[in-house]
Amino acid sequence: MKKASGGAADKKKVRRSIAPDDVPPKKQASKKDVLQVFAEKVRDNKDLVSRWSVLQETRVEYFRGKDFVNFIKNHPEVKNVLESDSNLEAEEIANILLGKSLLVRCDRVVKTVRPGKKKLSTWPAHLEIFPEMDNVI
Template identity: 65%
Template sequence: MKKAGAEKKRARRSSAAVKGASGRDPATDISPKKQANKKDVFQLFAEKVRDHKDLVSRWAVLQETRVEYFRGKDFVSFLRNHPELKDILESDSHLEVEDIVNVLLSKNLLVRCDRVVKTVRPGKRKLSTWPAHLEIYPVSSYIVGSHFF
């Protein structure tokens, strides 16, 4: 015989009560305020950088989705001009720009991209500075002055 809906809920609640309030382990139970304070410093750094008006960025299409992106060399000059943003990283504020980007890439806070069209259009002399279409670059490590993020 099948359990009624109320019995299923009761069974789920009783198993959750064993774990602790709201389904979390009581040994690692952290209040929401402490959890917000414990937020990853690299995530806070990435949000501050993304919202900063001095970092030049554009919109493009990445795998059928519109995304905002910036150039690698612009990011390097941006961090050199705004060293106060590194203070958000607390103990990691001494890291070089390459190391910061590699950590952001490893935590999937940045995605390394490259232009889809790599040939110059007829009648033009050089590639567009800000391509309209991007693709994910397979190797996710930072090289100074290259690629888009």
């Protein structure tokens, strides 16, 4: 037997837009940051090996920095998305993405080898945000 729904449950769900209503949808897409498009294109590409890990109690997808550098060198067509910045080196691109907070530099939580093992895992299961060395005196 179904219950009759109350007044509060009858409210319609309204989808809210972040962008102003007077801008047509196509213009919103063209306003999207070039670096954001580049980051999405890199993330969606299957040739960049990435794994899942836990960062501050949240599951995140991550890749290694040296894999990113090799990916950029081997896939120049991805750099073409950057338009005027397409002649930058991979390290410079990574630094720009770090500055825009599109990438976060992380480090493994466990830095010691477990007993009975010979080396650290290539893909750690737990990460922490890399501590900034600028503040250390």
